[in-house]
Amino acid sequence: MCGFSTRLPRRLRLALPPTLLLAAGCSLIKVDTHVTPLPKNEVQARLLTREFATGMIDEVVRAADAIAADTADVQVKRAAIRWKLGTSEAARRAALRTDPTLSLADTWALACQMDQYFRTGEGRTLFGEHQSTVTDATGKLVGQITTIGLAARPLGDPRGVERFVTEYATKYPLADLDFQREPLYPHWSEFRSDVDTVTSTVGTPAEVMADAAERVTLYGNQLSDELRWRLELLASDPRYDPEEVRALAEQLAAELKRIAAVAEQSPELARESIQSLRETVVPVVAQLDERWQATLDTFTSERKAIAAELTSQREAVAAEVTSQREAITAALKEERAAVLAETGRIANEVTERAFARARVVLRELMVGASVVALIVLGVPFGFGFLAGRGFRRSRAPTERA
Secondary structure, three states: OOOOOOOOOHHHHHHHHHHHHHHHOHHOOOOOOOOOOOOHHHHHHHHHHHHHHHHHHHHHHHHHHHHOOOOOHHHHHHHHHHHHHHHHHHHHHHHHHOOOOHHHHHHHHHHHHHHHHHHHHOOOOOOOOHHHHHHHHHHHHHHHHHHHHHHHHHHHHHHHHHHHHHHHHOOOOOOOOOOOOOOHHHHHHHHHOOOOOOOEEEEEEEEHHHEEEEEEHHHHHHHHHHHHHHHHHHHHHHHHHHHHHHHHHHHHHHHHHHHHHHHHOHHHHHHHHHHHHHHHHHHHHHHHHHHHHHHHHHHHHHHHHHHHHHHHHHHHHHHHHHHHHHHHHHHHHHHHHHHHHHHHHHHHHHHHHHHHHHHHHHHHHHHHHHHHHHHHHHHHHHHHHHHHHHHHHHHHHHHHO
């Protein structure tokens, strides 16, 4: 007699794991990294803002170069160079803010400030007969950024933001072509007190790296132009006319030759000549050195700003990558535990069902065997009983006779 075995057949055991995984469902393999990407409308606002800032600089450069080419006034030429420099630096600072919404508002406010500065502010007479060229360019830029701002969803109430930037530009006008501005963020925080004024995420590592690449590209495109403009500004300074510097060098050479000749005849006269030369040359050289040092200090500060920006972006990328790796590891552990628990549950359920079915089958087999045994043993017995009874009945009349 064969007993019932609880060991599953080999084919069934091989097919069980894939079957259990399929039965568990695809949802068990879902991994949540807990990293929030930037909303699409904020990404779009950032791209539009930076594209406008680049176009803003290009528009100012075209207008300034046209003015410089059409005038012989040195002061107007210098104002055109300073306008390009101020716009390039201010637009870059505004457009490269981390928060896309604040970046858009700051760039919008800069365009309004610049337009008001040249129309009604301190810069309304800087370019003389060419002032209309300047205001045409600034008015065009205000129209472009206003169109972008009114269509931007992250701002919530674009008309309210338009009033805010206009009032800000009126209350805090630009003082000169250096474009030193009142910080916008405190006023923006007060204006947006009902909402979070800083984005809650810097985006995924891919978005952070793309942002860093855009920043480096923008810095690289502008710094070379700014260096050239600063050198042009230095060269156009009336205090440092190249012809005067050349004449000063020739005068210095002649004086040195004369001093050498006098020194051979009279040392006392040589000392007087040297003193006279010092009084003439040293102040000019000191002014040149001061101006050049100011230029070098500006480039040094720009280089430090770029290095700090790159360091900040690198740290942000590293932090996001670490966060994602930890989140993925934790999620995989959770999912693995869930898969194992689900697998154990399904295995237990399959085993219990198998045993229950085996008991049902065994019970049916026992009942069937009993019925068969009853038939096999009972039918011959019944036939024999009936035959014997009939045989006795047939003999009873014969015995009576």
